[in-house]
Amino acid sequence: MAGTVNPAAAVRGLTKRFGDRAVLSGLDLTIERGEFVALLGRSGSGKSTLLRVLAGLDAEIEGTARVPGTVSVAFQQPRLLPWRKVWRNVVLGLRRDGESQSRNRAVAERALAEVQLSGHADAWPLTLSGGEAQRVSLARALVREPDLLLLDEPFGALDALTRLAMHGLVEDLWRTHRPGVLLVTHDVDEALLLADRVLVLGEGRILAEHVLSHPRPRTAADHADVRTRVLADLGVTEGASA
């Protein structure tokens, strides 16, 4: 899939140093529009660092990280402003100065309906469950209609059942909006369920790439072969998580 003219993200020779230590070292990566990519890597391998660069939060780099369109990020913690009602949190990142409050509210309500939170527009963030707050965070990311959606372990803090429900929701949202997605996760099975491609980060670059061709919806067993190879890439034994 690499090599099309207008990818959602194109990274070439990216090196990121903290002091004299290079965390990313000559990394190349292309994410196509509409493509769902999962990024795995051991703790400290530089996943969040790469996401920050792609989000435009860290410009002190060598090499290039080109993200031509709109980018949105959802983090492990939903990061909602507690003093703003849910709907105002959803439209927080929109530059719609000329828009009326009622237009903005309509946009927020549409996004909340998409994440199955109709009726929560006037709730305060602190009254939401963890899963609900994370869905608000997804709605906030999506109202910008991003070309690139960066997800930094968005389900990591959720219980197992809520996480399963979120997988279905993210897949639906991706199918509807078709952004390029880069999902950072420690959960190999999550990557195998959701992604078109799984990348393994290590030694500052992409160590391995696995294309997942099984049609969706999938079960974890559908890519058992890839699972074994990804675990080997990560240097973990079967049964453990990254």
Ligand SMILES: Nc1ncnc2c1ncn2[C@@H]1O[C@H](COP(=O)(O)OP(=O)(O)OP(=O)(O)O)[C@@H](O)[C@H]1O
């Ligand atoms: N601002 C910073 N200053 C100095 N070192 C940093 C900074 N940010 C990250 N690092 C270092 O860069 C390395 C990569 O960190 P990063 O958070 O990108 O890893 P990660 O793969 O996301 O890890 P985890 O899976 O544990 O979240 C770590 O060793 C970390 O200590």
